[in-house]
Amino acid sequence: MTDFKQLLKVFSDAQADFVLVGGVAAVVHGSARLTEDLDLVYRRTPENIGRLVTALAPHQPYLRGAPPNLPFRWDARTIERGLNFTLDTALGQVDLLGEIVGGGGYDDLLPHCTSVDVYGMTCRVLGLTRLIYVKRAAGRPKDFEAISELESLRDRNPPDSL
């Protein structure tokens, strides 16, 4: 089970630059669907990668679904040489995404974000319209129902209201 509150606190306390995307962003916008992981698009600067590495290190990040005892090192070099990481941690499942299909990276997403105050923190969340856009871009059949729900929310609300 994923402790969303604690994970957000970990990244927020580290002053890491990230955008909430995926199922949790959908919940923020009003979705009623269950999601099990926290999807973040992170800024790929050396400084920010350093913050993420330091923040998550105490929580035993490891590649989700990978065999145990792989020589996986959670450090800045690993993050810099990779892009998207699906992780299990002691706080739950986290997807650290350098880029997403249809959305690009952190700086590409910034103009499409909104800020939300939650648990005493301010987090950037991908706006509803862009969230629909990237889910459509992913083109996964499993997302069709989620997209229909997000579009229903969009039709119900002014654009990107929370």
Added chain:
Amino acid sequence: MRSDESQDPRDRRVEVSLAPDPVIDAYKAGIDRTLLEKNLSLTVEERLDNLKALQEFALELRKAGARMRAAANHA
């Protein structure tokens, strides 16, 4: 829904239309709008708290299912 089949997230040439899609629209008939209205009446924090409660419930159901299957296998 999209004009490019590439799954490479670095590919920014993906062109996406937000125009109505008949497949997506077909799914909309099954959306429980009362749940959405209820969620929209909550704060963002309450929505995330509900997600956590839903996760806990799902976990308990999975455990119960595993116990049930184990008992059936031993019967």
